[in-house]
Amino acid sequence: MSGQKIRNMEEFAAASGISRPTVSKYFNDPDSVRDSTRVRIEAALDQYDYRPNIYAVNQNRRLTKNIGIVVPFLSDPFFAEIARKLETLVIAAGFRPVVLGSHGGTEQENDNLETLRSLKPAGVLLAPLGRASDKSAVETFCRHVPTVLFDSNIEDIGEAFIGSDNISFVDQTVEYLCRTGEPPSFFEMRTPANPNANKRRLAYLAAMERAGHAPDVISVEGEGWGFEEIGRRGTHDAFDAGSLTSRSILCSNDRLAIGLLAACYERGLKVGRAKGSDLRVASHDDHPFSRFTCPSLTTAAHDYDAVAEQAVKTLFELIEGGRPLSDRKELLYPARLVLRDSA
Amino acid sequence: MSGQKIRNMEEFAAASGISRPTVSKYFNDPDSVRDSTRVRIEAALDQYDYRPNIYAVNQNRRLTKNIGIVVPFLSDPFFAEIARKLETLVIAAGFRPVVLGSHGGTEQENDNLETLRSLKPAGVLLAPLGRASDKSAVETFCRHVPTVLFDSNIEDIGEAFIGSDNISFVDQTVEYLCRTGEPPSFFEMRTPANPNANKRRLAYLAAMERAGHAPDVISVEGEGWGFEEIGRRGTHDAFDAGSLTSRSILCSNDRLAIGLLAACYERGLKVGRAKGSDLRVASHDDHPFSRFTCPSLTTAAHDYDAVAEQAVKTLFELIEGGRPLSDRKELLYPARLVLRDSA
DNA sequence: CAAATTTCTTTACGCGCGTAAATTTTTGTC
DNA sequence: GACAAAAATTTACGCGCGTAAAGAAATTTG
Numbered sequence: 001m002s003g004q005k006i007r008n009m010e011e012f013a014a015a016s017g018i019s020r021p022t023v024s025k026y027f028n029d030p031d032s033v034r035d036s037t038r039v040r041i042e043a044a045l046d047q048y049d050y051r052p053n054i055y056a057v058n059q060n061r062r063l064t065k066n067i068g069i070v071v072p073f074l075s076d077p078f079f080a081e082i083a084r085k086l087e088t089l090v091i092a093a094g095f096r097p098v099v100l101g102s103h104g105g106t107e108q109e110n111d112n113l114e115t116l117r118s119l120k121p122a123g124v125l126l127a128p129l130g131r132a133s134d135k136s137a138v139e140t141f142c143r144h145v146p147t148v149l150f151d152s153n154i155e156d157i158g159e160a161f162i163g164s165d166n167i168s169f170v171d172q173t174v175e176y177l178c179r180t181g182e183p184p185s186f187f188e189m190r191t192p193a194n195p196n197a198n199k200r201r202l203a204y205l206a207a208m209e210r211a212g213h214a215p216d217v218i219s220v221e222g223e224g225w226g227f228e229e230i231g232r233r234g235t236h237d238a239f240d241a242g243s244l245t246s247r248s249i250l251c252s253n254d255r256l257a258i259g260l261l262a263a264c265y266e267r268g269l270k271v272g273r274a275k276g277s278d279l280r281v282a283s284h285d286d287h288p289f290s291r292f293t294c295p296s297l298t299t300a301a302h303d304y305d306a307v308a309e310q311a312v313k314t315l316f317e318l319i320e321g322g323r324p325l326s327d328r329k330e331l332l333y334p335a336r337l338v339l340r341d342s343a
Numbered sequence: 344m345s346g347q348k349i350r351n352m353e354e355f356a357a358a359s360g361i362s363r364p365t366v367s368k369y370f371n372d373p374d375s376v377r378d379s380t381r382v383r384i385e386a387a388l389d390q391y392d393y394r395p396n397i398y399a400v401n402q403n404r405r406l407t408k409n410i411g412i413v414v415p416f417l418s419d420p421f422f423a424e425i426a427r428k429l430e431t432l433v434i435a436a437g438f439r440p441v442v443l444g445s446h447g448g449t450e451q452e453n454d455n456l457e458t459l460r461s462l463k464p465a466g467v468l469l470a471p472l473g474r475a476s477d478k479s480a481v482e483t484f485c486r487h488v489p490t491v492l493f494d495s496n497i498e499d500i501g502e503a504f505i506g507s508d509n510i511s512f513v514d515q516t517v518e519y520l521c522r523t524g525e526p527p528s529f530f531e532m533r534t535p536a537n538p539n540a541n542k543r544r545l546a547y548l549a550a551m552e553r554a555g556h557a558p559d560v561i562s563v564e565g566e567g568w569g570f571e572e573i574g575r576r577g578t579h580d581a582f583d584a585g586s587l588t589s590r591s592i593l594c595s596n597d598r599l600a601i602g603l604l605a606a607c608y609e610r611g612l613k614v615g616r617a618k619g620s621d622l623r624v625a626s627h628d629d630h631p632f633s634r635f636t637c638p639s640l641t642t643a644a645h646d647y648d649a650v651a652e653q654a655v656k657t658l659f660e661l662i663e664g665g666r667p668l669s670d671r672k673e674l675l676y677p678a679r680l681v682l683r684d685s686a
Numbered sequence: 687c688a689a690a691t692t693t694c695t696t697t698a699c700g701c702g703c704g705t706a707a708a709t710t711t712t713t714g715t716c
Numbered sequence: 717g718a719c720a721a722a723a724a725t726t727t728a729c730g731c732g733c734g735t736a737a738a739g740a741a742a743t744t745t746g
Contacts, residue, residue, distance in 0.1 A: 008732055019695045024734065034693060034742085054461045056732035059398035060701040074442075075423035075631070084418060084446060099417075099442070103427060118397045228635045258635050265637035266684075288418070292571045292601050294608035294637035341609075351702055362725045367704065377712085377723060399702035403731040 006050040016044030027052050058120065067095045067315070068116040068124035068145075070109070072152070072193075073225050074101025076255070077288040079127065082151070085308040086125055093316060095122065104193070104225035106132045113141040123315045126158065127151035130194040148315045150307060152194050156328065159318050162311040165332035166196050169284045169300040170203035170250075172337045174211070176298075177248050177282055180273070180343075183213035184282065185246035187260060189230060190219035197252050200284065204250065218244055231259025232266075239267065247279045248343070254287035254299055261293050261342070271295055272341050280343035284335070295341035303333040349393040359387030370395050401463065410438045410658070411459040411467035411488075413452070415495070415536075416568050417444025419598070420631040422470065425494070428651040429468055436659060438465065447536070447568035449475045456484045466658045469501065470494035473537040491658045493650060495537050499671065502661050505654040508675035509539050512627045512643040513546035513593075515680045517554070519641075520591050520625055523616070523686075526556035527625070528589035530603060532573060533562035540595050543627065547593065561587055574602025575609075582610065590622045591686070597630035597642055604636050604685070614638055615684050623686035627678070638684035646676040 006012045009027075013020040018041055026033050026041050033041070044050075058064045067090045071079040083099050090097040098119060102109035109129050116124055123146040128138055130152045141147065142158045149158040177184040186204040188197055201217060208215040220234025231251070238244035251257035260281060264271050269278040272295045283290070286301030310331055349355045352370075356363040361384055369376050369384050376384070387393075401407045410433045414422040426442050433440040441462060445452035452472050459467055466489040471481055473495045484490065485501045492501040520527040529547040531540055544560060551558040563577025574594070581587035594600035603624060607614050612621040615638045626633070629644030653674055 010732080020733085021696085021735075022694060025694095028734085037694080051457075051461055053402060053732050055398040055402035055463075056701095057398075057734080059396060059402060059703085059732090060734050074417065075420050075427060077418050077420060077423075080418035080420075080423060080444075084444070099444075101423075101427070101442075114394075118394055120398075228632070232635065258632075262635045262637060262639065266639075289571070289601075289632060292575065292605045294605060296605065296609075353702080363703085364705075364726085365724055368724090371704085380724075396702050399731095400704080402702090402733085403704050 006048045009050075009052060012044065012048060012050040015048055016041050018044075027057075062120070063122050064120045065095045066119050066121040067097050068112075068119065068121045068126070069097050069099045070102060070112050070116070070124065071099075071127045072102050072109070072129045073104050074099075075103075076225070078254075078285060079151075081288060082127075082304055082308060085304060086312060089308060089312040090125075093312065102129055104129065104132070106134050110134055110137050113137060117141065117144065121145060123147065123319045125150060125311055125315060128154055130154075130196075131191075132193060146315065146318045148311050148318065150311045152196060153330070154195075158328070160314045160329040160331070162307055162314060162329075162331045163196075163333070164302045164307060165334050166199035166284075167203045167206075168332075168334035170200050171207050172335055173250055173282045173284065173298075173300050174204060174207040176337060176339075177250060177280065177343060178211050178213065181280060182246065182248040183208060183211065184248040184250035184280075185216040185218055185244070186252070187218045187220070187231075187234075187249050187256060188252035189227075189234075189256065190221055191223065192252065193225060200252050216246060218249075227253065227255035228259040228262070231256035232263045233259070235260045235263035236267070239263075249279060249281045251281065251283040254283045254285040254290045254297060257281055257283035257297055257299070257342075258287070258289065258293055261295075261297070265294065273298075273343050274341075282343040286336075286338055291340070293342070298340045298343040299338050300335035301338050303336065306333045349391045352393075352395060355387065355391060355393040358391055359384050361387075370400075405463070406465045407463045408438045409462050409464040410440050411455075411462065411464045411469070412440050412442045413445065413455050413459070413467065414442075414470045415445045415452070415472045416447050417442075418446075419568070421597075421628060422494075424631060425470075425647055425651060428647060429655060432651060432655040433468075436655065445472055447472065447475070449477050453477055453480050456480060460484065460487065464488060466490065466662045468493060468654055468658060471497055473497075473539075474534075475536060489658065489661045491654050491661065493654045495539060496673070497538075501671070503657045503672040503674070505650055505657060505674045506539075506676070507645045507650060508677050509542035509627075510546045510549075511675075511677035513543050514550050515678055516593055516625045516627065516641075516643050517547060517550040519680060519682075520593060520623065520686060521554050521556065524623060525589065525591040526551060526554065527591040527593035527623075528559040528561055528587070529595070530561045530563070530574075530577075530592050530599060531595035532570070532577075532599065533564055534566065535595065536568060543595050559589060561592075570596065570598035571602040571605070574599035575606045576602070578603045578606035579610070582606075592622060592624045594624065594626040597626045597628040597633045597640060600624055600626035600640055600642070600685075601630070601632065601636055604638075604640070608637065616641075616686050617684075625686040629681055634683070636685070641683045641686040642681050643678035644681050646679065649676045 013023045069086050071083050073079050087097040100112040126147050127150050139157050147158040149161045153161045205215050218238050222230030271281050282298045284300045286299045290297035290299050352363050356366045412429050414426050416422050430440040443455040469490050470493050482500050490501040492504045496504045548558050561581050565573030614624050625641040627643045629642045633640035633642050
C-alpha cells in the first residue's frame with residue numbers, strides 16, 4: 001500500500017516488471033498466467049494498490065462481469081434479505097452485483113431495466129413486480145439479456161423461473177390448521193400485486209375441497225405495497241361487515257398477517273393456539289419480522305437459501321452456456337412449516 | 344422507438360443531422376445547445392432510442408455523475424426508506440444514485456467504499472456503521488471523495504454531517520412520559536452499534552436529572568444488528584433478574600422496542616397507556632413497522648424528509664463549490680413525537 | 687539436449703466518447 | 717445590410733484498456 005501512485009495499467013505493468021497485455025490477462029483471469037508471473041503481479045499489487053479502471057475495462061467489451069439483481073421492493077425486509085443472499089453468491093462467483101429496487105412502481109421497474117441495459121450485464125436476476133409489471137418491457141429486456149426470474153413468475157418470460165411452491169405452502173398450513181382445530185378461512189387482498197397470491201388462493205380452495213371442508217375466502221380492498229395497513233384496515237372492515245366470523249384464519253402472506261394481528265389487538269381479540277384464544281392466525285413467507293409479532297406468527301417458510309443458490313446457479317449456466325436453455329425451466333421449492341404461537 | 348439500430352454517438356449524430364460534438368454537448372447539458380438544435384436531437388432521440396455508452400462517457404472524465412449512497416443495513420426498513428428518499432432526490436438533480444448496503448459488517452462497508460472509488464463518484468452520502476466502522480478507511484475515503492455523513496456521525500470525518508437531534512428525541516419522550524405517568528427507565532444495548540445510542544442515553548440521564556427524577560438504565564447484552572431479538576432476549580433476562588421493575592420504559596430505538604413488546608406479550612404483560620395496563624413503552628425512530636406493533640408504538644419520529652433533503656443539498660453545494668466547505672457543518676433536525684397506544 | 691509446447695513480450699489497433707482549437711454558420715443588433 | 721456575438725461544425729487527439737498477431741523466451745516432453 002505504499003510507493004508512488006499508479007495511474008494506469010501501463011504504469012502498473014512497468015512497476016511489476018510484466019508486460020501490460022499479460023497483466024490485463026491476469027485481471028481477467030488470474031489463473032490464466034503462469035504461477036511465477038501471478039506471484040510477481042500480486043506482489044506488485046499490494047505494493048502499489050492498483051485497480052483497473054472499471055469504465056475502460058467495460059467499454060470495449062460486449063459483456064461485463066455485472067450481474068443485475070432487481071427486486072420489487074427493497075424496503076421490504078423479505079426482499080432485502082433475498083437480495084443480500086443473491087449478492088453474496090454473485091460476489092463469490094467473481095461477478096459484481098448491482099442491486100436495484102423497484103419501489104413497487106412500474107416506471108421504476110422499467111427504469112431499472114433500462115439502467116441495467118446500459119450496464120451491459122452478463123445476466124440479471126429479476127423478481128418482477130408481478131401484476132404491475134410492464135410485461136412487454138420485461139419481455140423485450142429478457143430477449144437482450146440473459147435473465148432468470150425469481151419469487152414471482154411471468155409466463156414464458158425470462159430463461160428460467162426459480163421460486164417457491166405455493167401449493168406446498170398452503171397445503172402444509174391448511175393441513176396443520178385443519179388437523180389441530182377449525183378449518184381456516186383465507187384472508188387475502190382482492191387485487192394482489194403478486195401472482196403468488198392467486199396461486200395461494202387456488203391452492204387453498206383445492207386443499208379445502210380435498211379435506212371436505214367448505215372454503216371461505218375473505219378478500220380485502222387495497223392497492224399498492226402497504227400490505228400491513230391493508231391487512232389492518234381490511235380486518236377491521238371485515239369484522240365490521242360481519243364477514244369475518246371464522247376462528248381460524250390463514251393469511252395469504254405475513255405482511256397482511258402483521259396487519260391483521262394489529263387489528264385483532266386493537267379490537268381486544270386474543271390470537272393464539274392456547275386455550276382461551278379467540279382465533280388462530282397462520283400465514284406464509286416467514287417474513288423476518290414474523291418472529292416478533294404478538295403473538296409470534298405461525299407460518300410457512302421459503303427455502304431462501306435454495307431459491308437463491310438455484311437462481312444464481314441457473315443464471316451462470318445460462319451465461320457460460322452462451323445460448324439460452326433449450327426449454328424454459330421452472331423450479332419450485334417446497335415450504336417448511338414454522339410453528340409459533342399464533343396458531 | 345423505430346428505425347435501424349444506432350451503435351454509437353457518431354451514427355446517432357448522423358441520423359439526427361447534428362455533429363457529434365454538439366450531440367455530446369447536448370447529453371452533458373441539454374440546455375447548452377440552441378433550442379432548434381435541441382428539438383432536432385430530441386426528435387431523433389425518440390425515433391432511434393439511443394443512449395450514450397455509460398462506460399465510454401465516464402472513462403475520460405475525472406468525475407462522473409454518480410452519487411454513492413451507503414447505508415449500514417439495507418434489510419432494515421428504516422434505512423431502506425431513507426435510501427429511497429435520497430435516491431429520488433439524487434435522480435431529480437440529474438445524477439445517478441448507486442445504493443449500497445453494508446449488511447452491518449466492517450468489511451462490507453470498506454468494500455462498498457472501494458467499489459465507490461472505482462466508480463469515481465461526484466460525491467457520496469454515507470451513513471456509516473458507527474462503532475464498527477473502520478475509521479481510518481472511512482477517513483481516507485473522505486479525503487478523496489466529497490462525502491456527507493448522515494444518520495450516524497463520526498467526528499471530523501466527511502465534509503458535513505446531517506442527522507437527527509438525539510437530545511430532542513429523548514427530551515420529548517421523557518417529558519411526555521413524566522408528564523403522563525411514572526418517569527421512565529431507559530432500555531438499551533450495552534454495546535450499541537451506533538453512536539446515536541450513546542447520545543440518547545446521555546440525553547436521558549440529563550433529562551431525568553433536570554426533572555428531578557432518579558434515572559434507571561437497563562443495558563442488555565447482545566452484539567450485531569439483530570436488535571429485535573436482542574431486545575426480546577434482554578427483556579426476558581431483565582425480568583428474570585429482577586432488574587426490570589419500572590412500569591414505564593423508554594427504549595433507545597424502535598427495533599429494540601419491538602423485541603421488548605414481543606417479550607412482554609410472551610410474559611402476558613399488558614402494555615399501553617390505557618388503565619389496567621402493566622407498563623408503558625415508548626421509543627425513538629418511528630420505524631416503518633412501529634405502526635403495526637401490538638400495541639402500536641409511541642415514538643419520536645425522525646424528520647426523514649428534512650434530513651434527506653439537507654444531506655443531498657449539502658452534497659451538491661460541496662460538489663458545485665469544488666472546494667470543501669470551509670468548516671465542517673453539523674446539522675441536526677428535531678424529532679416529532681408520535682403518540683400511539685403503547686404509552 | 688533437442689523438439690514441442692506453453693507462456694510471455696512487442697506491436698498495433700480499436701472501443702465510444704470528451705474535449706480543445708480553428709473555422710464556418712447562424713443569430714441578434716443597429 | 718453590415719457587423720459582432722453566439723452557436724455549430726470540422727478536425728484531431730486522448731482516455732485506459734481489450735485483444736489480435738507475430739515473434740521471443742521459458743517450460744515441459746521424450
